[in-house]
Every structure is written in C-alpha cells, then in structure tokens.
Amino acid sequence: TPVEERSLLETGEFTLDSVRQSLTGQEDTIVYRLIERAKFPLNSRLYDQKYELVPGSPVTLIQFLFKQTEIVQAKAGRYLNPEETPFFPENLPPSVIQDRTYPVFLHPPASSVNVNNIIWDVYFNKFLPLLVKPGDDGNYAATSASDIELLQALSRRIHYGKFVAEVKYREAPHEYEPLIRAKDRNALMNLLTFKKQEEMVMRRVEKKGMVFGQYVSLNDTESTGKYKIDPSLVSQLYEKWVMPLTKDVEVEYLLKRLDGEQKQVP
Numbered sequence: 001t002p003v004e005e006r007s008l009l010e011t012g013e014f015t016l017d018s019v020r021q022s023l024t025g026q027e028d029t030i031v032y033r034l035i036e037r038a039k040f041p042l043n044s045r046l047y048d049q050k051y052e053l054v055p056g057s058p059v060t061l062i063q064f065l066f067k068q069t070e071i072v073q074a075k076a077g078r079y080l081n082p083e084e085t086p087f088f089p090e091n092l093p094p095s096v097i098q099d100r101t102y103p104v105f106l107h108p109p110a111s112s113v114n115v116n117n118i119i120w121d122v123y124f125n126k127f128l129p130l131l132v133k134p135g136d137d138g139n140y141a142a143t144s145a146s147d148i149e150l151l152q153a154l155s156r157r158i159h160y161g162k163f164v165a166e167v168k169y170r171e172a173p174h175e176y177e178p179l180i181r182a183k184d185r186n187a188l189m190n191l192l193t194f195k196k197q198e199e200m201v202m203r204r205v206e207k208k209g210m211v212f213g214q215y216v217s218l219n220d221t222e223s224t225g226k227y228k229i230d231p232s233l234v235s236q237l238y239e240k241w242v243m244p245l246t247k248d249v250e251v252e253y254l255l256k257r258l259d260g261e262q263k264q265v266p
C-alpha cells in the first residue's frame with residue numbers, strides 16, 4: 001500500500017515526512033468530497049433555523065443530522081481514534097464494539113485541542129457559498145450527508161496539526177520549550193511555519209482539482225477545458241483556511257505541550 005494511504009497509527013512511524021505524506025493522502029479525500037458537494041446547489045434551508053425543518057427543536061437540520069451521525073459513529077468507536085475530533089462532543093455515547101487500542105503518540109493534556117466550531121463557521125459562512133451554485137433542489141438528505149463527509153475530512157486534516165506539532169516538538173524541544181513557557185504565540189507560529197512547503201501544497205491541491213475534476217469522455221480529442229470545481233478554489237481554500245487553521249492547531253497544541261510535565265532542573 002502506498003504510504004499515503006496507510007494510517008500512521010498502524011505503522012507508528014511518525015516523522016515529519018510520514019506526517020506530511022498522510023496530509024498529502026488526505027488532500028485526495030478532500031478534493032473528491034468537494035467535487036461531490038458541488039453536485040448540489042446551496043440548499044440553504046438546511047442551515048437556517050427559521051424554516052424549522054426539525055419540528056419543535058431550536059436547531060438547524062444540518063446540526064440535527066450531524067449530531068445524530070456522530071452519535072452513531074461514536075458507537076462504532078470513531079472518536080477513540082486520536083485522528084478524529086467530534087463537532088458535537090457533548091454527551092457522545094461510548095463505543096458498543098470491542099475496539100482496538102491506539103498507541104499513545106500525542107501528549108495527553110494537549111490532545112484535546114478542538115477547533116471544529118471555527119471550521120463549522122468558516123465552512124458554512126465563507127467557503128460553501130463559493131463552492132456551490134445558489135438554489136434549492138430539496139435534496140436535503142444527500143446534501144447534508146455530503147456536507148458531513150466533507151467537514152469530517154477537513155476537520156481530520158486540520159487537527160492533524162497535533163501530530164505535526166508533536167513531531168516538530170520532539171525534533172527540537174530546546175527550541176520550542178522557551179517559547180512555550182513564554183506563551184509566545186507569534187514566535188511559535190514562526191518556528192513551525194515552512195513557507196516553501198505551504199506553496200508546494202497549494203500547487204499540488206490545485207493540480208488535484210484539475211486532475212480529479214476532469215470531465216472524462218471516450219472521445220480523446222474532446223476536451224472542454226472545464227472542471228467540475230474551480231481548481232483555484234481548492235488552493236484558495238487551503239491558503240485562506242485549511243493551512244492557517246492547521247497551524248493554529250499546532251500552536252494551541254504546543255502551548256499545552258508542557259502541561260503536566262515536571263519542570264526541568266536547570
């Protein structure tokens with residue numbers, strides 16, 4: 001199996017390289033799911049409580065369906081996996097199946113970082129209107145299923161920042177520790193940022209938007225030059241939100257990285 005497709009929790013080989021390979025594999029999932037969501041129009045009634053699509057409840061239909069989905073998936077053990085972060089963590093039921101155990105790689109006090117409320121807000125208020133055409137086809141069940149899968153893929157990618165941060169910390173603890181103790185967010189952000197890597201990611205996801213978003217025809221000479229989603233929108237999504245939020249997760253994780261750890265004797 002290509003390394004991009006294996007879970008690092010399976011192999012236990014966490015290095016900056018292997019973590020980046022996992023992020024690369026996750027790009028494929030994100031681009032496929034963008035293409036799937038773009039098949040439906042906005043369907044804004046799903047996201048607007050005033051239509052009261054869930055009778056007698058103060059929540060939007062998407063909130064209702066998302067929470068119910070997480071409840072079912074929690075029973076299957078989804079959130080025992082440290083790569084997964086719930087959007088509605090309150091009162092999730094325990095897993096009903098005998099689950100495998102996961103190796104502990106993350107620093108436990110820092111592993112609970114959760115920015116899903118920000119991902120939710122950015123997705124519905126800023127990004128979705130750019131991705132889809134306006135309108136309402138009433139296809140709420142399929143549209144919400146598509147939103148849920150896409151949001152879960154984005155959340156998994158962004159929260160992978162925890163694994164990235166742990167790897168970077170272990171590679172250079174003496175560089176990180178003073179900044180963590182000083183709670184210096186800006187200096188931490190600078191230390192963990194690799195501009196060249198970010199530019200590569202942006203170019204690659206745009207290319208994936210082109211390759212995965214082609215219209216396939218049996219007639220070789222026929223090329224419409226059109227794509228199922230705008231490839232530059234994919235790199236915009238990464239530049240404006242996915243990478244900055246991944247780095248926020250890295251910073252938040254690092255700020256908690258020394259919690260519960262004994263102070264070193266100088």
Ligand SMILES: C=C(O[C@@H]1C=C(C(=O)O)C=C[C@H]1O)C(=O)O
Nearest residue numbers: 164192193194197198201243246
């Ligand atoms: C995830 C990393 O940390 C930062 C975030 C990146 C991203 O979100 O793709 C890329 C480079 C770094 O600035 C990394 O170094 O790979």
